[in-house]
Amino acid sequence: QLQLQESGPGVVKPSETLSLTCTVSGGSISSSSYYWGWIRQPPGKGLEWIGSMYYSGRTFYSPPLKSRVTVFADTSKNQFSLKLNSVTAADTAVYYCVRLAGDYGGIPGHYIYDVWGQGTMVIVSS
Amino acid sequence: DIQMTQSPSSLSASVGDRVTMTCRATQSINNYLNWYQQRPGKAPKLLIYAASTLQSGVPSRFSGSGSGTDFTLTISSLQPEDFATYYCQQSYNTPSLTFGGGTKVESK
Numbered sequence: 678q679l680q681l682q683e684s685g686p687g688v689v690k691p692s693e694t695l696s697l698t699c700t701v702s703g704g705s706i707s708s709s710s711y712y713w714g715w716i717r718q719p720p721g722k723g724l725e726w727i728g729s730m731y732y733s734g735r736t737f738y739s740p741p742l743k744s745r746v747t748v749f750a751d752t753s754k755n756q757f758s759l760k761l762n763s764v765t766a767a768d769t770a771v772y773y774c775v776r777l778a779g780d781y782g783g784i785p786g787h788y789i790y791d792v793w794g795q796g797t798m799v800i801v802s803s
Numbered sequence: 804d805i806q807m808t809q810s811p812s813s814l815s816a817s818v819g820d821r822v823t824m825t826c827r828a829t830q831s832i833n834n835y836l837n838w839y840q841q842r843p844g845k846a847p848k849l850l851i852y853a854a855s856t857l858q859s860g861v862p863s864r865f866s867g868s869g870s871g872t873d874f875t876l877t878i879s880s881l882q883p884e885d886f887a888t889y890y891c892q893q894s895y896n897t898p899s900l901t902f903g904g905g906t907k908v909e910s911k
Contacts, residue, residue: 712898723905724847724890729898737898740804773846777898787853788894789837793846 679704681774681794688800689768695761695799699774700754707732707752712777715748715759716790717770725770729777730757764801771796805829805893809903815911822878824906826891831871835895838867838876841905842887850889851876878908886910 685697699713706713714729728738728748738746742761750757761768776792806829816822826836834854839847849858851867854874864879878885891903 714898724841724892724902726900726902731898739899777900779897781852782856784853784856786897787835788897788900789849789852790839790847790892790900791849796846 679776679792681776681792683772683774683794683797685772685797685799687798688802689764690803691765691801692763695759695764695768695801697759697772697774697797697799698756699758699794700756702755705752706750706755706757710779712737712779712788713748713750713757714775714777716773716775717768718773718796719767719770727759727761727772766801769799769801771798804899805832805896805901807891807893807901807903809889809891809906811906812904813907813909815909816881817911818881818883820881820911822881822885822908824876824889824908826869826874826876826903828872828874828893828895832893832895834870835893836867836869836874837892837894838865839890839892840885840887841890847890852894876906881908 680702682700689695712729715727730748745762747760773796774794775790778791779788781789808827836854838851841847855867888905888907
């Protein structure tokens with residue numbers, strides 16, 4: 678059974694870089710037709726897609742965050758990571774790593790987030 | 804970008820009630836619409852995909868409908884474990900999958 682686990686600092690100073698890693702177990706991030714990505718949820722608020730990486734390495738980012746975000750993989754460790762630059766208090770959130778699966782249920786073109794990490798809280802504070 | 808709007812943002816209901824919530828997209832997304840349930844402190848869980856297909860293991864009291872821009876999630880008889888927040892998500896513009904703001908179902 679595929680599992681995802683986030684790791685990284687729980688506190689980041691304003692203007693610095695938030696770095697998180699997602700370790701994948703029970704499957705390979707090089708498996709075809711999957712995207713691997715990050716979603717965040719500020720305290721008491723909704724879910725926000727940050728960015729995703731296709732198994733081939735191509736990346737896609739949320740337009741409001743695009744200038745500050747990088748998602749990349751280390752296939753040798755079966756991990757993928759998130760870097761978010763120049764953080765502010767508005768970046769305080771629970772960060773989830775996720776797998777996006779396509780053609781779900783045998784329906785062509787339908788994608789769902791089928792596996793989620795447990796989430797890790799990151800606080801931006803001096 | 805496709806924006807998703809859910810209403811109401813919260814509702815109060817009792818066990819056994821029929822509960823309905825809606826989700827609207829800023830453009831037609833056909834049936835590329837998923838519903839997730841999130842309990843406090845937990846990651847979201849998929850309930851319904853392709854607007855109306857129940858995920859395996861999800862109770863049949865949950866149902867989804869709609870196509871185009873307007874969608875509905877219905878809980879036919881609310882159970883204690885259903886008090887949670889529900890999010891719709893469009894999967895039309897993969898991988899830029901946007902979520903609605905959520906509907907929180909609270910106990911009356």
